[in-house]
Amino acid sequence: MEVVIVPNAEAGGELIAEGIAGLLRRKPDALLGVATGSTPLPIYTALTAKVRAGAVDVSRARIAQLDEYVGLPAGHPESYRSTVLRQVVEPLGLGPDAFMGPDGSAEDVQAACEAYDRALAEAGGVDLQILGIGTDGHIGFNEPCSSLASRTRIKTLTEQTRVDNARFFDGDIEQVPHHVITQGIGTILDARHLVLLATGEGKAEAVAQTVEGPVAALVPASALQLHPHATVVVDEAAASRLKLADYFRHTYANKPTWQGL
Numbered sequence: 001m002e003v004v005i006v007p008n009a010e011a012g013g014e015l016i017a018e019g020i021a022g023l024l025r026r027k028p029d030a031l032l033g034v035a036t037g038s039t040p041l042p043i044y045t046a047l048t049a050k051v052r053a054g055a056v057d058v059s060r061a062r063i064a065q066l067d068e069y070v071g072l073p074a075g076h077p078e079s080y081r082s083t084v085l086r087q088v089v090e091p092l093g094l095g096p097d098a099f100m101g102p103d104g105s106a107e108d109v110q111a112a113c114e115a116y117d118r119a120l121a122e123a124g125g126v127d128l129q130i131l132g133i134g135t136d137g138h139i140g141f142n143e144p145c146s147s148l149a150s151r152t153r154i155k156t157l158t159e160q161t162r163v164d165n166a167r168f169f170d171g172d173i174e175q176v177p178h179h180v181i182t183q184g185i186g187t188i189l190d191a192r193h194l195v196l197l198a199t200g201e202g203k204a205e206a207v208a209q210t211v212e213g214p215v216a217a218l219v220p221a222s223a224l225q226l227h228p229h230a231t232v233v234v235d236e237a238a239a240s241r242l243k244l245a246d247y248f249r250h251t252y253a254n255k256p257t258w259q260g261l
């Protein structure tokens with residue numbers, strides 16, 4: 001696992017967007033897995049700026065969703081489908097055909113989960129998966145004690161995650177669904193490159209456990225330790241509880257330039 005400490009969220013967004021641009025120059029039809037939440041927004045802003053400046057061509061890129069609420073009416077503005085279309089697909093100038101995600105309004109949720117795992121595999125697998133992290137260490141919507149081998153499936157949100165996400169629902173926790181579909185941890189680990197961005201003091205403990213704690217289902221993001229190509233990008237606040245912060249700084253400062261992100 002590589003840990004990169006950046007001065008602030010914007011620098012993290014720029015670094016990851018440049019990594020994505022590099023991937024798209026090598027593989028123009030790359031499948032990019034995207035996360036929702038506030039944290040990845042600087043990545044999407046920086047990538048959109050590169051596209052508008054003509055620095056990278058994303059016209060053949062494909063976008064895959066990480067997770068979804070169950071039971072929101074189709075087209076609900078806070079469904080993750082609507083969110084990814086608004087925050088990523090449209091700003092990049094892509095059409096809905098370039099986008100895939102699980103069907104959170106399906107009657108047979110289990111079948112929808114299995115269909116999404118199949119669709120990801122048939123699309124050739126995710127090349128680069130962007131991840132945020134919950135305050136309890138969750139990735140996607142894999143709450144603590146999710147199986148590290150899990151595939152896409154339905155999960156029940158913790159009260160804390162519903163409290164955290166109420167801000168997207170007029171601050172009203174009653175509007176936050178209890179159930180979600182999420183790529184499993186095993187599904188996420190199938191991606192060729194995992195890039196987790198965490199910013200702010202509120203993520204410091206989860207980051208420390210993810211990077212320096214044991215691999216444990218209690219901290220789902222710690223499964224990144226099992227992946228051969230995982231990059232954790234953190235700002236100073238989110239890095240504040242890392243015991244090896246100085247080592248991570250030294251390693252990154254001396255990284256061979258040819259390695260890229």
Ligand SMILES: N[C@@H]1[C@@H](O)[C@H](O)[C@@H](COP(=O)(O)O)O[C@@H]1O
Pocket residue numbers: 035036037038039040066067131132133134135138139140141161
């Ligand atoms: N399902 C999403 C996660 O993918 C995201 O990482 C997390 C943190 O969001 P934020 O970045 O807003 O803190 O929120 C939700 O639970």
